[in-house]
Amino acid sequence: MPATKRGVISIVSSIFDPCGFLAPFTFRAKCLIQEVWRTGIQWDDKLKTDLEVKWNAWLKELDELKRFQLPRHHIGFTKAATDIEVHLFADASEKGFGSVAYLKYLPDTGNGTCSFVAAKTRVALIKPQLSIPCLELQATVLAVRLWNCLKEELPVLVKHVYFWTDSMTVIQYINNQTRRFKPFVSNRIAEILDSTNSSQWYHVSSDQNPADYCSRGLPASKLTVKHSWFTGPSFLYSDKESWPVQPANNQDVDGTDPEIKISCFVKTNSGTNQEFPLSSLKIRYLMSPERFSTWQRLLRHTAWLLRALRNFLVPVKRLQLTSLTSSHLLPEEYESALLHWTKQAQEDGFPAEIGCLNKHKDLPAGSTLLPLTPSYDEHHLRLQGRLRKGNVPRDTWNQIILPKSHVITDLLLLDAHLKTFHGGVEHMVAQIRERFWPISVRQTAKKIIRQCFLCKKRRASPKVPRMADLPRQGLTTLAPCIQQLVVEQ
Template sequence: MARKLTNLTQLESFAMEEWAKIPQETCMQHREFHVFSDASSKAVAAVVYLRVTNSNGTNQTGLVMGRAKLAPQTEHLIPRLELCAAVLAIELAELVTLEIDLKIDGTTFYTDSKVVLGYIYNETRRFYVYRDRPEVSTLSTSSSNAQFSTHRFTRFSTWKSLNRAISCLIHISFTYQKTGSTLTCGHKGWHLCEQTHTITELARSKNAIIRAVQEETYIQEISSIKNNTEIQINSVLKTLDPFIDEDGLLRVSGRIKRAKLEDNEKHPIIIPGKHHIATLLIRHHHEEVRHQGRLFTERAIHTAGYWIIGGKRCVSMIIHHCVTCRKLRSPTQIQKMADLPIDRLST
């Protein structure tokens, strides 16, 4: 490095430039990278230093780039993490070598793990390729509550983000079931698809979200309908005469089957008012009508084909806490008048 240390006590007075100050290329005789890697049970890290030997024989050393990663949640032994740090050091050195506008004469790697050195020189035995991929279980549109728990929906603040996230998961699950010739995006397994979500995919994810919420909230009602028994008299769905459609969703039956309306308006989907998705749907349609009040928001929700239990109270509460509505409907502020001047007070 900058100068050789013969004793650890000299570290107290050892100093180094924080960032590499590269001199003019005509003054440089030798350029080399020194890459350090280390690991702990919490993280792995690597750092690259540039050492330049000038024409007058002096050396300059400075930091070029560093990178750290959290250790996988699954517990691994320190030697294996040290190997991960060594791999990170190599990747970092390759990146810096590719991006820097200098010709590097050499690269030296440093590690404090004898296991890493032994693994490098060992030609008789190798570890298994290490890949820490999350386990993804296949998610179909008829998912059970154990696979598709709705408590995670509270992490989303908008209906669009929730719908797109579930659409991505369903898309990934379908890629596991399809072969290479039937894949639409060209990727199989866990990936981040860059293709735009189609209307069919968004509708499928919407049905999956609502079905999961209904199956979690109205367990007894759904069981009664499937068994052709009467719904309990104390159920909130008793007066709605609900039925289950071909997609497995609970809908309001009513007496307007012959009306010339869309099926979503004649038989809206039942949404539990106390669930988080009711809040997301109300916010979504409230923004769609440009914050025009409770009646417009309710009409937009009904037109979209949703029947929210206790909808008026829920809509009123959302609008009451809406920051935009508070700003638009706030009374005009009256400026406090200053004291009258002396000339107007004299008689």
């Protein structure tokens, strides 16, 4: 087989070892495949010199496995074994991580014996590059998954299961009761605690951890039946009192750990006993409107968030807030969410105009709001219409002004486009001006229509089919019916 990427993967994949007896040896080949993949060579290109040297050395060791033998049964297992334990070890390095499991038999007399059961290895990801604590956590998750597989396949009754790792950080993660972690760590801790208890996890030093061979590898010459990879660590052959001394379980996770989720608290101060205005909360830091595709979805999420914030502030007596516990949102909550985002849009688009009107000054000379003669009611900039004396709602003649090219304006116009059943520009303008007055509304409406997928399909013109060639009979030149004409005089 040539020393190419195709040849390397073909030979490594041909090794059939479902139980992982040769896991430390094949792990080296997995790491070599990853190095070959990083070079970016094609499938049939020759390996680089340094990689070819490693590959040839590994192939020479592969021939030594022809003399590798294992007993057909677990060594030392007899019907006299009254207590059976499973010990799973996990370890990780920068190259990868793995887990190995051993069976321990405890007869009525003596300390019992151990035998190899199964092992699994994984190479570390290229992207994203995980830290060593995260790789150690991945190794413990792999140990839990290995145990979930073994307990379905082992035909014996296992009374005790022990998990071992040489990472104190992972032990602290599992025993944590006070900290909250980022999703990567929290999801894996949840998977671990779903199948195990924190009392089942023990610490072991690296030199006594056989899973260290899973993350660093072993040459084929050392894979013998008497190696600790197959027999397990020496302390398993003694009583539990002789096992490694365990550190105190009351050690908390360091507050500077990068995997700890930072909590944010909202502190409010109010010198009066008036009701606290929820519209003054800057929820822009908690949710981004750019992540929502429709206006109604943004309103619904915002209303639920404002309700949660309101219920959190209920214990503050001076705010005089009442708790909302209904299973559905109220119209007032939708209205509060709408006013919050329109106010936020105006603060983003018209900061100078709001500042001038607050100080009762004239608008800047270059302001786009000069033709609209706006007013400010301490919450919103509004258009001064001429229908004040009419018997019409206030929003009809005193519309809320919205800035051009803002995400809130775009979402409102898209909502108007959907409510008019994909209507045209004038339909959208008439719909939105019932309450709002966006700047350059027709230009924004045209942009919304151009981006609408259904409108694109409706505007698409049918493709004219290509006409077939003319028939051969129509292109054949016919002989004239009169070939010679004679005139007699």
